[in-house]
Amino acid sequence: MILNRRHFIGTGLVAGGLLAAPMVLGQAKPKVVVIGGGAGGATAARYLARDGAGALDVTLVEANPVYTTCFFSNLYIGGFRDFESLQHGYDKVTAGGVTVITDTATAVDPAARTVTLAGGQVLDYDRLILSPGIDFREGSVPGWSLADAEVMPHAWKAGPQTRLLKSMVEAMPEGGTFAMVAPPNPYRCPPGPYERISMVAHLLKQTNPTAKILILDPKDKYSKQALFEEGWGKHYDGMIDWIGPEFGGGAVEVRPDTMEVVIEGEAQKVDCCNVIPGQMAGQIAAIAGVTDETGWAPVDPGSMKAKLDENIFVLGDSSAQGDMPKSAFSANSQAKVAAMAIRGELTGSKVFPAKYSNTCWSLIAPEDGVKVGASYEPTAEKIASVASFISDTGEDAALRKATYEESLGWYSGITADIFG
Amino acid sequence: MAARRAFLALILAVAGASAAAEEIGDAVRGEGLFQRQCLACHKVGPTAKNGVGPRLNGIFGRRAGGLADFKYSKSMARMGTDGLVWTLETLDAYIENPKALVSGTRMNYRGMADGQARADLLAFLREWSDRPQNIPEAEPTARRSTHDLDPAILAIRGDPAYGEYLASECQTCHRRDGADEGIPSITNWPEADFVVAMHGYKRGLRPHPVMQMMAGRLSDDEIAALAAYFATLE
Numbered sequence: 001m002i003l004n005r006r007h008f009i010g011t012g013l014v015a016g017g018l019l020a021a022p023m024v025l026g027q028a029k030p031k032v033v034v035i036g037g038g039a040g041g042a043t044a045a046r047y048l049a050r051d052g053a054g055a056l057d058v059t060l061v062e063a064n065p066v067y068t069t070c071f072f073s074n075l076y077i078g079g080f081r082d083f084e085s086l087q088h089g090y091d092k093v094t095a096g097g098v099t100v101i102t103d104t105a106t107a108v109d110p111a112a113r114t115v116t117l118a119g120g121q122v123l124d125y126d127r128l129i130l131s132p133g134i135d136f137r138e139g140s141v142p143g144w145s146l147a148d149a150e151v152m153p154h155a156w157k158a159g160p161q162t163r164l165l166k167s168m169v170e171a172m173p174e175g176g177t178f179a180m181v182a183p184p185n186p187y188r189c190p191p192g193p194y195e196r197i198s199m200v201a202h203l204l205k206q207t208n209p210t211a212k213i214l215i216l217d218p219k220d221k222y223s224k225q226a227l228f229e230e231g232w233g234k235h236y237d238g239m240i241d242w243i244g245p246e247f248g249g250g251a252v253e254v255r256p257d258t259m260e261v262v263i264e265g266e267a268q269k270v271d272c273c274n275v276i277p278g279q280m281a282g283q284i285a286a287i288a289g290v291t292d293e294t295g296w297a298p299v300d301p302g303s304m305k306a307k308l309d310e311n312i313f314v315l316g317d318s319s320a321q322g323d324m325p326k327s328a329f330s331a332n333s334q335a336k337v338a339a340m341a342i343r344g345e346l347t348g349s350k351v352f353p354a355k356y357s358n359t360c361w362s363l364i365a366p367e368d369g370v371k372v373g374a375s376y377e378p379t380a381e382k383i384a385s386v387a388s389f390i391s392d393t394g395e396d397a398a399l400r401k402a403t404y405e406e407s408l409g410w411y412s413g414i415t416a417d418i419f420g
Numbered sequence: 421m422a423a424r425r426a427f428l429a430l431i432l433a434v435a436g437a438s439a440a441a442e443e444i445g446d447a448v449r450g451e452g453l454f455q456r457q458c459l460a461c462h463k464v465g466p467t468a469k470n471g472v473g474p475r476l477n478g479i480f481g482r483r484a485g486g487l488a489d490f491k492y493s494k495s496m497a498r499m500g501t502d503g504l505v506w507t508l509e510t511l512d513a514y515i516e517n518p519k520a521l522v523s524g525t526r527m528n529y530r531g532m533a534d535g536q537a538r539a540d541l542l543a544f545l546r547e548w549s550d551r552p553q554n555i556p557e558a559e560p561t562a563r564r565s566t567h568d569l570d571p572a573i574l575a576i577r578g579d580p581a582y583g584e585y586l587a588s589e590c591q592t593c594h595r596r597d598g599a600d601e602g603i604p605s606i607t608n609w610p611e612a613d614f615v616v617a618m619h620g621y622k623r624g625l626r627p628h629p630v631m632q633m634m635a636g637r638l639s640d641d642e643i644a645a646l647a648a649y650f651a652t653l654e
Contacts, residue, residue, distance in 0.1 A: 047588065329592060332592055333589065333592065336585075336588040336589070340585060350581070352582060352585045352586075355586070355589060355637070357589055357592075357633075357634065359593075359630055371630070373629075373630055373633065374633070375633050375634065375636075375637055377637075386637060387633045387636055387637060388633070389629040389630070389632075389633055398500075398501045399501045399502075399503075401501075402498065402501040402502070405602040406602050406603055407602070408601065408602045409593065409601045409602025409603030410592070410593050410602070410603060412595065412599070412601055412602075413591065413592060413593045413594060413595045413603060414592050414593070416595055416596070416597070416599075417591050417592055417596075
């Protein structure tokens with residue numbers, strides 16, 4: 001009995017050792033490939049390289065040599081930041097021990113565990129992290145396709161689209177109309193469309209105060225609604241008209257050729273139209289076979305591991321994890337949990353229980369900032385919210401200013417955490 | 421002064437709060453403490469002016485950093501905008517360990533460890549609040565909450581490796597390099613102060629909603645682990 005038991009324990013330890021530390025046996029270092037160099041991917045790559053302390057071979061694949069953050073891009077539209085302040089290179093990610101490749105992944109072979117890049121390179125992996133953000137659902141807004149984005153920009157992936165939208169707002173004729181087709185749930189950055197409306201209103205108030213803003217919304221309620229409504233009444237009274245699904249906001253057609261939006265069969269001419277279409281996981285997630293019929297990639301709530309492939313982890317916007325909003329803060333938080341889980345699997349390092357958190361700040365007008373946030377923990381089914389808070393309506397100016405300043409501190413903190 | 425004290429006693433008697441009155445402390449003894457330990461910087465009374473520190477008449481019920489004519493530290497101003505209001509409970513915590521409640525306060529005072537002495541001092545200061553009768557009875561006279569941190573909690577030795585993992589959550593906002601821009605630095609904070617501050621958020625004594633949420637789900641061991649990690653961070 002005692003012998004049996006001892007024998008069993010001994011065998012277990014040997015087997016565990018073999019699994020946990022393959023590099024000890026003279027094989028190559030375990031390889032982790034990360035696709036997408038934003039809030040999820042770059043954070044995961046940096047934490048894996050740093051905490052792995054040389055035990056892991058970490059490669060980050062990102063299409064752009066310089067990344068433009070979608071978070072805070074509304075503040076550029078409002079004139080509160082310059083475009084360059086949204087841009088971040090990968091020098092410090094490289095310096096942190098990550099191999100950064102500027103390319104796009106075009107194929108994943110889950111059986112062979114390889115990723116093929118547009119440039120022809122093939123990368124082997126032991127674990128693959130997908131953090132590709134969002135792609136748009138074709139046909140979600142009748143009359144609009146991605147090819148129309150030069151006329152009716154989405155500006156929901158930051159970069160040239162963001163600049164285009166701002167220039168179009170600035171070029172609006174006096175007293176003209178700005179229209180936004182807001183997205184259906186779920187989508188990247190829940191308060192984002194409404195912060196954007198605030199920023200467009202701020203810009204127009206300076207240069208074109210008789211202009212009008214139209215929001216065409218398929219949702220009957222939205223993030224921070226009471227705070228935005230209060231702020232719009234206070235700062236932009238009479239300028240903004242929100243049309244929810246009850247009044248046709250949910251079944252809008254757009255006509256890029258004639259710059260019209262069609263609400264309940266009635267065409268209306270507008271001067272600038274921001275179409276934010278329905279969304280799904282970044283394409284590579286579907287190519288890798290980790291998305292389900294919803295278009296998003298279901299993940300294990302305790303580790304961010306894809307439910308459909310044990311060697312693939314999915315972070316941020318692309319993942320279907322439960323209660324967390326699709327935000328940079330969430331992706332950054334999830335990346336740390338995934339990096340710890342992957343390091344544990346590949347090197348045998350200690351894995352602590354997962355904790356997640358998120359806070360979203362929004363700017364309504366100069367020095368009028370609000371926030372919403374929550375903390376989360378994994379349950380058997382999903383990542384579940386365990387505590388939350390939201391700014392109150394009627395807060396005084398000093399608190400709103402402090403909240404705005406806090407958001408600036410957060411941007412500087414999180415971008416340092418992501419990009420070094 | 422004597423007349424004022426008699427007035428206060430009358431109010432308490434009318435309110436039938438004689439039992440509660442015993443719990444505030446001895447105002448006469450408090451006046452002595454004030455003269456020895458506070459008067460060099462703080463004045464109190466109807467004609468009191470700001471000195472090195474702000475005047476203390478009317479302190480009860482005032483928002484932290486709430487005098488327009490006094491230049492407060494950034495930390496104190498931030499606590500005020502976050503919603504810290506001076507009550508018996510918050511003043512008691514502040515006087516016990518000023519930097520544990522308001523990390524960057526300019527008040528150069530080590531703290532008053534003796535709970536009875538603090539109660540006496542506060543009993544004295546409360547006589548100079550503008551309208552003590554408007555302070556809800558329950559608040560200034562209630563039995564002090566047990567915010568004096570259990571020495572057993574302070575004695576927990578944190579695991580810095582666990583702290584490093586937990587700290588990744590903090591570092592989304594608080595910069596590792598200690599930069600202080602809109603969000604305070606928490607790098608190189610003395611461990612005991614870190615622990616007291618986090619328990620202050622956890623109990624809702626410190627007002628910031630994000631921090632109350634973050635601290636609210638941390639166990640005593642986890643707070644100790646974070647304190648251990650941040651104290652040693654280069």
